[in-house]
Amino acid sequence: MSRIGVITFPGSLDDRDAARAVRLAGAEPVRLWHASDSLAGVDAVVLPGGFSYGDYLRAGALSSFAPIMTSLVDAANAGLPVLGICNGFQILCETHLLAGAMIKNTQLTFVCTDQVLRVENTCTAWTHQYSEGEQITVPLKNQDGQFIADESTLDELEGEGRVVFRYVGNPNGSRRDIAGITNARGNVVGLMPHPEHAVEPGFGPSTDGLRFFSSALTATLAGA
């Protein structure tokens, strides 16, 4: 059985939901700890949402210096599938595994809504079970969710097909409606909305999020 790690940082909120989503997708969740440098030999890693270190300094900044991140950056550069959700996306940007950064939502308020996304890239380890152009609905909940990067970086992301999700109805001022991106290799994906909260009938707006985790499952099997 594939083992998918979920890292808990001080202030992570959604690590248990992420682990639950991994289990519902048919993989074994493995809880990982920020202060350890061990990835426990997992086949993929999820960085969950939350407010690690209370968003002090910058969202995700202090967690990006955690001991486990040194191991994770090396593993990601070697091809390990890594998914960053919300605060996890912010951490991946702070480590420069992903481009850009998140600043406060343009309206300065916390946004909590069921958000429609358009899937733009189905070649990543986390999205290959979606169809290109498919619209999915998952929760969005954050204060620092506005994705920004300079124009040349945005052009590069677009030109290389590295925009993975776009908002249908921009909720926070993100540049070019970008909700999620990937790295050049396609193994590292980050997005602000929360697929792990939409994996089970009766909980959340849909079960559209489950295929993130089942995509990773088949990606790790294919890679094994």
Added chain:
Amino acid sequence: MAHVVVEVMPKPEILDPQGKAVAGALPRLGFTGFTGVRQGKRFELEIDGPATDEALASARKVAEEVLSNPVIEDVVSVHWAEQAGTADPAEAR
């Protein structure tokens, strides 16, 4: 005790939502004559030891690698302060 002051600002080309909100509030409060506000961060680092060029260089490295994110922010100043809290003598007057 020597202190280094580090000032970090959002890059000029990046819209600063917080500064914009403050700027929007000023006319409502009767403060006219301000056409814009940008909000940044100020850090005060207490140095373990004397105020050397090496200590200042080390603080500059911290400013660039930890205290700021080069994607969205610029380190606009790294300088010695007389005392924490009061910072520059000019500002303390």
